[in-house]
Amino acid sequence: MNVAEDSEHIVMLRDTLRRFIEKEMPRDQVSRWDKENMFPRDVHDKLVALGLTGLTVPEEYGGSGRDITATIVTIEELCSRSMAVGCAYIQSSCYAGLNLVEVGSEEQRRTLLPRVASEGLMFAYGFTEPDVGADLASVRTSGRREGDELVIRGSKRFCSGAAISDYIYALVRTGPAEEKYRNLSLVLIPPDTPGVVLEHQETMGLKGGGTFDVSFDDVRVPVKNVVGGAEGIGQGWPKLVGPGLDVEKIEVAAMALGIAKGAIGDAWAYAQERVQFGKPICSIQSIRHMLADVKTRFEACRLMTYSAAALIDSRRPAAAETAMAKLFVCDTARDIVLTCQQILGAYGYVRDFDMERYVRDILVMPILGGSSAIQRNNIANLLKLPR
Incomplete structure (x- = not known):
């Protein structure tokens, strides 16, 4: 039995999500959101009404309690149909909910977590910069304290969902750059604050929330917007950054899992409907083998993802396992989707077919949230492989 399906509440959650997807996220609408690069706010609001953004929020703050496995199930199911909806869900339940629970001040938890639920x-992550990618501790965006305010100056890149978010969750340097892993802070910056400029980046996939370059020109925010409160100044590494990034690895794995699930479902159906030489192509041995392979690889991906989620739910160390899941699932899901595209032949390359969207979306997964090369480095280091 799959580790994600061995409890009644997870089975019920999947059933609820699948009914929701068929009713509120029909294929023609999903295609329109992708083509118009639009975020369906009304659908997000309906997910909120179901209580799904409260899966990471403790009951005392208005949620249903921290349940990482349920959160990952939700991401997988939503992303099997639409990244526009799935990514926004992550920005709420994970980027906002999980981070506030782990590292927010009590005032931030009390005021913001009920709003998540x-x-x-x-939240939109503001980590990457034009010259800073995997080496996050080298960020150059600065935060200078002036009384009860921080004055932010610098720029961020690949800030996905910035325009639809309530806050940019930005990593800034609040002290001398010479001490690389010190003097870093996380700051909540509303994107409509004077001095914040968003510049849209046109991307191949992940349509919906948009991806942005963000510049901060002497942007002023209250010191209370520092994550963890005033005591959080200079505490951004690793105390504040670490928890969110560990969970993000399996969030991305769940996104890839969802895309692969959608692609397999379409390829499986197409192979039974498409007739050549008087019979369905699923009777052709090479097609049968391709379908058997993608189903097998998908199950391996699923087991790795939910095994890592279970470790996090049980509060056990999971850094190596989440890195392994992110690496294996994203690389394997990419191969699964490209194989499914081959099964559809020329139709897999046509814009009117969902498979073309799956291909565009899956190609970024081995890059998003830490590239496959970075994950390999992380795994070797976490397992203490000598240099």
Whole structure:
């Protein structure tokens, strides 16, 4: 039995999500969201009404309690149909909910977590910069304290969902750059604050929330917007950054899993409907083998993802396992989707077929949230492989 399906509440959650997807996320609408690069706010609001953004929020703050496995199930199911909806869900339940629970001040938890559960409040990650990618501790965006305010100056790149979010969750340097892993802070910056400029980046996939370059020109925010409160100044590494990034690895794995699930479902159906030489192509041995392979690889991906989620739910160390899941699932899911595209032949390359969207979306998964090369480095280091 799959580790994600051995409890009644997870089975019920999947059933609820599948009914929701068929009713609120029909294929023609999903295609329109992708083509118009639009975020369906009304659908996000309906997910909130179901209580799904509260899966990472403790009951005392208006949620249903921290349940990482249920959160990952939700990401997988939503992303099997639409990244526009799935990514926004992550920005709410994970980027906002999980991070606030782990490292927010009590005031931030008290004021913002109920909004995650009841309004679907969203964060956009502001980590990457034009010259800073995997080496996050080298960020150059600065935060200078002036009384009860921080003055932010610098720029961020690949800030996905910035325009639809309530806050940019930005990593900034609040002290001398010479001490690389010190003097870093996380700051909540509303994107409509004077001095914040968003510049849209046109990307191949992940349509919906948009991806942005963000510049901060002497942007002023209250010191209380520092994650963890005033005591959080200079505490951004690794105390604040670490928890969110570990969970993000399996969030991305779940996204890839969802895309692969959608592609397999379409390829499986197409192979039974498409007739050549007087019979369905699923009777052709090479097609049968391709379908058997993608189903097998998908099950391996699923087991790795939910095994890592179970470790996090049980509060056990999971850094190596989440890195392994991110590496294996994203690389394997990419291969699964490309194989499914081959099964559809020329139709897999046509814009009117969902398979073309799956291909565009899956190609970024081995890059998003830490590239496959970085994960390999992380795994070797976490397992203490001598240099």
